Amino acid sequence: MTAMDDFQNEIRAKVSAALKDMGADGTGFVIEASTMEGVDMAVPCFPLAKAMRKAPQAIADELATRIQPSGMISKVTSVNGFLNFNIDPEFLIKSTLDEIVEKGGEFAYLPKTGKRVNVEHTSTNPTGPIHVGRARNPIIGDTLARCLLRCGNEVTTEYYVNDVGKQVVVLTWGVNNVTDEEAAKNSEEHMKEIGQNEKERDKTDHKLVAKYRVANKKLETDPAVQTEISEMMRRFEQGDSEVIDTVRHTAEIMLDGLKETLGNINVSLDRYTWESGYIADGSARAIVEDLKKSEYAGQTDDGAWFVDLKDFGVQGKNTKFTFTRSDGTTLYTTRDLAYHTDKFTRSDRVIDVLGEDQKLGSKQLCSALEILGSDKQPEPLFYAFVSLPEGKMSTRRGVVVYMDDLIDEAVARAYDEIKSRRQDMPEEKMRDIAKVIGVAAIRFNIVRVQPEKQFVFKWEDALNFDGNSGPYIQYVHARACSTLRKAGTFKHDTDASKFREECEINLIKTLAKYEETIRLAGDEKRIHMLPAYAHELASSFNQFYANVSILNSEDLRDARLTLVECTKTVLADVLDCLGMGAPEEM
RNA sequence: GGGCUCGUGGCUUAGCCAGGAUAUAGCGCUGGCCUUCUAAGCCAGACGCCUCGGGUUCGAAUCCCGACGGGCCCGCCA
Numbered sequence: 154m155t156a157m158d159d160f161q162n163e164i165r166a167k168v169s170a171a172l173k174d175m176g177a178d179g180t181g182f183v184i185e186a187s188t189m190e191g192v193d194m195a196v197p198c199f200p201l202a203k204a205m206r207k208a209p210q211a212i213a214d215e216l217a218t219r220i221q222p223s224g225m226i227s228k229v230t231s232v233n234g235f236l237n238f239n240i241d242p243e244f245l246i247k248s249t250l251d252e253i254v255e256k257g258g259e260f261a262y263l264p265k266t267g268k269r270v271n272v273e274h275t276s277t278n279p280t281g282p283i284h285v286g287r288a289r290n291p292i293i294g295d296t297l298a299r300c301l302l303r304c305g306n307e308v309t310t311e312y313y314v315n316d317v318g319k320q321v322v323v324l325t326w327g328v329n330n331v332t333d334e335e336a337a338k339n340s341e342e343h344m345k346e347i348g349q350n351e352k353e354r355d356k357t358d359h360k361l362v363a364k365y366r367v368a369n370k371k372l373e374t375d376p377a378v379q380t381e382i383s384e385m386m387r388r389f390e391q392g393d394s395e396v397i398d399t400v401r402h403t404a405e406i407m408l409d410g411l412k413e414t415l416g417n418i419n420v421s422l423d424r425y426t427w428e429s430g431y432i433a434d435g436s437a438r439a440i441v442e443d444l445k446k447s448e449y450a451g452q453t454d455d456g457a458w459f460v461d462l463k464d465f466g467v468q469g470k471n472t473k474f475t476f477t478r479s480d481g482t483t484l485y486t487t488r489d490l491a492y493h494t495d496k497f498t499r500s501d502r503v504i505d506v507l508g509e510d511q512k513l514g515s516k517q518l519c520s521a522l523e524i525l526g527s528d529k530q531p532e533p534l535f536y537a538f539v540s541l542p543e544g545k546m547s548t549r550r551g552v553v554v555y556m557d558d559l560i561d562e563a564v565a566r567a568y569d570e571i572k573s574r575r576q577d578m579p580e581e582k583m584r585d586i587a588k589v590i591g592v593a594a595i596r597f598n599i600v601r602v603q604p605e606k607q608f609v610f611k612w613e614d615a616l617n618f619d620g621n622s623g624p625y626i627q628y629v630h631a632r633a634c635s636t637l638r639k640a641g642t643f644k645h646d647t648d649a650s651k652f653r654e655e656c657e658i659n660l661i662k663t664l665a666k667y668e669e670t671i672r673l674a675g676d677e678k679r680i681h682m683l684p685a686y687a688h689e690l691a692s693s694f695n696q697f698y699a700n701v702s703i704l705n706s707e708d709l710r711d712a713r714l715t716l717v718e719c720t721k722t723v724l725a726d727v728l729d730c731l732g733m734g735a736p737e738e739m
Numbered sequence: 740g741g742g743c744u745c746g747u748g749g750c751u752u753a754g755c756c757a758g759g760a761u762a763u764a765g766c767g768c769u770g771g772c773c774u775u776c777u778a779a780g781c782c783a784g785a786c787g788c789c790u791c792g793g794g795u796u797c798g799a800a801u802c803c804c805g806a807c808g809g810g811c812c813c814g815c816c817a
Contacts, residue, residue, distance in 0.1 A: 189760060197759050199797070209759095209797085233760050278817070318817050428817090457815045468742055471813070478815045485817045509811050512743060537745075537810065545810090570779070590779090601765090602752070606745065607810055614751070614766080618779050621752085621765040628779050636776055677756095685753065688764075699772095699781040717776095739779075 155668045156248045160225045160240045161194060167226070168196055168236070171219040177205050187237060193662075196236040209234035242658055243649040249665045250647040253719040258726050261668045263305040270306040271500035272298045275415065275422070276313040279407040280324050281362040283414050283556040285610050286546035287508070289536045292599045292732070293680060294506040295420040297534065299730045300675035300683065309500070311424045313492060316404040317432065318485065322385050322396075325403040326378070327368030328361060336363040346551035354557060358410025361403070366548075390482050397429055414556050418592055419732040431491040437483040440490045440525070444476055447524045455479035465520035467513075474517045486514065490521055493531055503531040504678070508538060509605070534678050536604035542611065554610060563591030566616045567624070571739060578738075589734035590624050596732050597623030601684040621688050623733055629691040630728060633721035634737040636703055636714075643714045651712035656700045660693040660720065667723055671730070687727045694720050 164184050172180050180201055187195040198209040198216070205212055213231035220229045220236075228239035253260045274294020277287055294310065302308045315321065340353040340363040353359050371378040388396040408425070415421065431437045441458065444450055449460040456479040463472035476487045496503045507515060515533045522530060540546060546553050568587035575583065598615050602608055618624040652658060670686040673679050703713045728735040 183757085185759090187760085188762090192760095195760085199759065202797075235760065315817060320817065453815080455815075459815090468813095475815055480815085482815090484815070489817095509744070511812090513812055516743095535744090535811095540810085574777085574779080603745095606752085609751090611751090617766070619766080620779090622779085624779055625765095628777080632777055632780085639776060681753085685764080692764090695780060696782095698776080702775070704776050738777080 156225075156240070156245045156665050157193075157669065159248075160238075160245075163225050164194055164196070164238050167220050168216065171216050172201075174219060175205070175215060177201070180204050187235075189232070189235075189237065191239075192230075192237040193240045194238045196238075198234050198236055242652075245665060246649040246652050246658070246661050247647055249661050250715060250719055253664065253722055254645050254647065254715065257722055258729075260723060261671045261726065262303050263668070263672060266305040268306050268501040269309065269499065270301050270502045270504065271309050271311060271496050272301065272504045272506065273311045273313055273496070274298075274506035275411075275420070276315070277411070278315050278320055279404040279411065280320050280365055281407075281548065282356075282358040283411055284546055284548070285541075285554040285556060285559055286539050288556055288559075288595075289539060289599055289604065289608065290506055290508065291415055291420045292418065292596050293534065293536055293604055295732050296596075296600050296680045296683065296730070297504065297506070297675070297678060299732065300671060300680060302675075303671045303730060304675035306502075306675075309424060310422045311426055311496075312422045314404060314408060314425055314427050315485075316401050317389070317428045317488065319382075319386060321400050321404055322389060323368050323372060323382060324361065324365045324407070325400045326382050326385060327364035327366075328403050328406075329399070330381075331364040331367045331371075335367050336360070339363045339367045343551075347553055348551070349558075356410050356413065356557065357406050358414070359555075359557070361407050361410070390480075392432070397433075401427065401429055414560075417560050418556070418596060419734075426492065426495075428485075428488050428492070431488045431495070432483065436491040436495065437488045440487055440494065441477055441481075441483060443525055444490075444521065449524055453479070456481075460521060460524055462517060462520045465516075465523065467516060467520060474521060476521070486518065486521075489514075489518055490525070493518065493522060494525070494527065496531075497527065497529045503529065505531045505533045507533050507535055509535045510538075511535070532678070534604065537607045539599075539608045539610050542609055559595060559615060560592065562612070563594050563616055564588050565591075567591040567594070567618070570618060575739075586736050586739050589736050590618070590627060590739060593623030593627055593728070593731075593733035594618060595623075597626070597684055597687075600680055600731065603681050621684075623731075624739075626687045626691045626724065626728060626731075627733065627736055627739060629694050630721060630724045630735045631737060631739045632698060633694065633717050633724065636698075636717050637721065638737075640704055640710075640714050640717075643711050645715050645718075646711035647715060648712060651709050652716070654697075654701055656693070656697040657713075657716060660690075660697045660716065663690050663693045664719060664723055667727070674730075683727065683731060687724075687731065690720070690724060690727065694724075 161184050168182060172178065182196050182201060184194055184196055187193060198212040201212050202209045213234055213236045216236045217229050217231035222228055225241050225244050226238055227241040230237045272294055275291045277283060298308050298310045344353055353363065372382060385396055444460055445458060447460060450458060451461060452458055457475055458477040459473040459475045461472055462474050476484060478484065512535060519530050541552055543552055564587050567590035568583060571583050571587055595615060601621065670682055674683045703717060706713055725735045
């Protein structure tokens with residue numbers, strides 16, 4: 154419970170009582186954060202006008218005279234039909250600072266819910282390196298998981314590895330049949346195509362994808378290769394463990410490269426679940442049998458099974474959702490049903506972070522789960538794809554920016570920046586800090602935009618270290634650390650009378666908003682609120698820092714240092730929640 | 740063709756779901772500030788028919804309908 158919550162509850166009680174006195178008992182009203190300068194909360198009186206048969210301004214005026222400032226309410230005014238309230242700054246300052254001093258980094262950890270929340274994210278096909286077109290997935294998923302943890306949940310993050318199907322079979326064939334020379338030649342051509350002069354990097358995902366590209370080319374032109382791959386596919390479908398194991402092994406090697414990339418942007422997942430597992434354990438089969446019994450089930454002339462979803466809000470010319478091939482084998486979607494059924498047994502809430510191309514598939518999945526009698530549904534979180542100014546990202550057309558290249562570029566840029574301003578720092582330390590800053594710039598740049606909005610990747614934005622950026626937030630943290638370092642020891646002073654400057658009160662109000670921001674970002678999956686909050690907090694601190702003297706402020710020194718420390722504490726947690734490091738100097 | 744989604748200063752973006760006061764912030768632009776604790780900073784300024792047209796409402800960027808423009812999807816692929 155934050156100071157603002159208490160404040161709001163008090164307003165609610167007082168306004169309700171006043172309305173009762175005015176003979177309008179039980180009339181509904183809302184309390185909202187005011188947009189007006191110098192006002193904290195407001196009750197718009199327009200909706201009351203009709204029920205009370207009185208002008209909004211008259212209602213506001215009367216309420217204002219009936220409600221006396223007391224408790225947390227320091228001021229009540231009536232302006233333009235709004236009943237405005239101000240929080241008692243003494244109360245706000247004391248309670249906010251005391252709470253941060255007492256709880257430290259766990260200031261905004263909400264009470265335990267006892268709920269197990271599963272966040273599935275990334276889950277890209279293990280057939281090539283992660284490119285920026287898909288970069289939103291791990292960053293959104295990882296940030297959301299960190300928010301949900303702070304919302305009191307037990308969180309598990311999970312990657313669903315697609316080690317079934319033609320793509321991974323082609324990859325496997327390539328890994329086992331394409332020579333290193335062929336791969337090297339292809340790699341060279343590819344790098345030329347995407348406009349880079351360097352050699353393709355020595356990393357398993359980049360090495361394997363060259364063989365995948367060669368395999369795909371051969372598949373198009375060489376009938377012998379077509380036959381070999383078809384044979385592998387056939388054996389795979391029949392459950393031939395030799396083929397299945399080989400494919401899985403290949404996917405594992407590819408995944409090692411992907412994990413390395415993810416690790417570099419501070420994303421690590423708790424669990425990797427293999428699609429092939431749902432064939433092996435028979436659970437996909439069981440889904441097929443259950444669905445066949447449903448009243449919505451049917452069969453095509455060729456014998457493929459489907460459920461008709463036209464009663465489930467699925468629109469269009471074809472409402473049939475196919476769950477077996479005509480030969481009876483399962484499809485991706487069938488295995489996905491088994492996968493979700495499995496997730497439900499080990500989670501109370503299941504969240505899927507998905508590209509917007511999965512919207513229809515996700516809806517079909519939900520409908521099929523309903524048919525299966527599932528009492529739970531996954532909550533999808535969709536994001537629009539990242540494109541380049543020249544258009545949609547496509548490895549084949551050579552229009553692609555790899556995540557690994559973006560990371561290198563951002564780190565190099567951060568290194569130049571730090572080198573130009575810190576001659577005193579040892580080389581190794583500069584390298585370490587550059588990495589932390591570069592990665593923060595990337596993550597911040599991606600989470601700051603609402604997931605459903607299209608995102609055009611621009612190098613100048615990704616490498617922007619000013620203003621609304623990751624490094625801006627980190628810079629403020631470093632400033633606070635530096636100030637505290639210079640200060641040495643001091644005594645916590647949360648005496649509200651010591652904070653008289655507008656910039657101080659504003660900063661404390663911003664600190665008080667952190668808990669609510671975490672709740673919105675986590676429970677309501679609005680993670681883009683978090684970078685906006687981080688910027689607001691950092692900006693408030695910079696204003697405070699520029700306006701008042703801290704170390705030479707005599708009897709206010711301890712109080713101001715306490716505020717610096719509290720800000721540092723909250724900033725460190727916001728940065729962590731965003732998956733960004735909090736360097737103590739930069 | 741059908742469905743889903745986005746459209747806010749030159750560019751990027753918050754607010755929209757739960758309609759209210761002067762539409763949020765950043766980049767870029769113009770001007771000022773390092774003899775004070777990190778100038779990746781601070782201060783001041785210019786820049787908006789909130790895509791367009793209707794409707795609902797005391798009140799619409801926000802809700803409804805329609806148009807236009809961008810994106811995504813409509814496999815016995817994964």
